[in-house]
Amino acid sequence: MNSVGILFPGQGAQTLGMGVWLCKTFPTARQLFDEAAEVLGYDLMAICTDGPLEKLNATEFSQPALFTVGMAAATVLRDQQPDRIAAVKAAAGLSLGEYTAVCFAGGLSFANALKLVQRRGEAMQSAADIVPSGMASVLGLDLEAVEKLCDQCRQDGEVLQPANLLCPGNIAVSGHMTAIERLIPAATEAGAMKVIPLSVAGAFHTSLMAPAVEKLKAALDEMPITDTTMPVYSNVDAAPHTKADEIRDLLSRQVVGPVRWEASVRRMLDDGIDAFDEIGTGRILRGTLKRINRKIATDGFGDE
Numbered sequence: 001m002n003s004v005g006i007l008f009p010g011q012g013a014q015t016l017g018m019g020v021w022l023c024k025t026f027p028t029a030r031q032l033f034d035e036a037a038e039v040l041g042y043d044l045m046a047i048c049t050d051g052p053l054e055k056l057n058a059t060e061f062s063q064p065a066l067f068t069v070g071m072a073a074a075t076v077l078r079d080q081q082p083d084r085i086a087a088v089k090a091a092a093g094l095s096l097g098e099y100t101a102v103c104f105a106g107g108l109s110f111a112n113a114l115k116l117v118q119r120r121g122e123a124m125q126s127a128a129d130i131v132p133s134g135m136a137s138v139l140g141l142d143l144e145a146v147e148k149l150c151d152q153c154r155q156d157g158e159v160l161q162p163a164n165l166l167c168p169g170n171i172a173v174s175g176h177m178t179a180i181e182r183l184i185p186a187a188t189e190a191g192a193m194k195v196i197p198l199s200v201a202g203a204f205h206t207s208l209m210a211p212a213v214e215k216l217k218a219a220l221d222e223m224p225i226t227d228t229t230m231p232v233y234s235n236v237d238a239a240p241h242t243k244a245d246e247i248r249d250l251l252s253r254q255v256v257g258p259v260r261w262e263a264s265v266r267r268m269l270d271d272g273i274d275a276f277d278e279i280g281t282g283r284i285l286r287g288t289l290k291r292i293n294r295k296i297a298t299d300g301f302g303d304e
Helices: 020-025 027-040 044-050 053-057 059-080 082-086 097-104 110-128 143-153 177-189 207-222 244-256 261-270 284-292
Strands: 004-008 088-093 133-139 160-167 170-176 194-197 275-280 297-302
Touching: 004 097, 020 027, 020 044, 020 059, 027 044, 027 059, 027 110, 044 053, 044 059, 053 059, 059 082, 059 097, 059 110, 059 275, 059 297, 082 088, 088 097, 088 261, 097 110, 097 244, 110 207, 133 160, 133 177, 143 160, 143 170, 143 177, 160 177, 160 261, 160 284, 170 177, 170 207, 177 194, 207 244, 261 284, 275 284, 284 297
Parallel strands: 004 088, 004 275, 275 297
Antiparallel strands: 133 170, 133 194, 160 170
16 A cells, blocks of 8 residues: 655635535535634635635635635545545645644644634735735746746845745745736746746745744744644655644744745655645645656545
């Protein structure tokens, strides 16, 4: 049997209708959304179902939505396909998805993880509101070329840097919106296949998120976190962690540091993981896996 790494998507994967099939098909998923409504103080399923999309895309709503869909799908899998879950030996998540991974691995209860995600989303939205900023995926260029473009397109103290190191030929940059607007035509001229603005509220994983760190750290310090039952690979250092104190520290540092996703996947492969299951919304992570190594066995479960 394969040693499976379970993966959870991050912000940008949200779509209207996410979680609806799960809740209509499996009572356990519906129960989790009901619990989420109690924790959050609003009807999360209504936002997932009806939006509007602008509301679902707001960080304070998209992050709890993605987390809840991910945990709902994982809970259904535990009930319906226990052998599939038994094969899981490690977990990881892209940015927000790392919280889902920690929860899945037993480091946080669902309610406490959702409270953290809610506070994270609010803190990041607040930081994003300070200055117009955002992110964009640059397709078809390597890291050195993207770094050079960022250096060329920054002006007058602006922030613009690689933020999500996803896979070969897919690197998301993050920074002031004025700098991103300069980078889009410059990247095309430099040979990028495409530059895609992302559906996020601000310049995540840069110093522009520094105002969120203190609030997030306070929330993490208040929350009971336990050692996990399996390694969770951190976005910050691409290494496996099981100790609660390490996980707490890394989660607080994550919002201002680049997401080392490709390095995390390669480390998981080196550590003996030979198949991956993307759980939750969309197929974004499976796409990155195939760019890292076409031979990787992948599967998924979540929205239909």
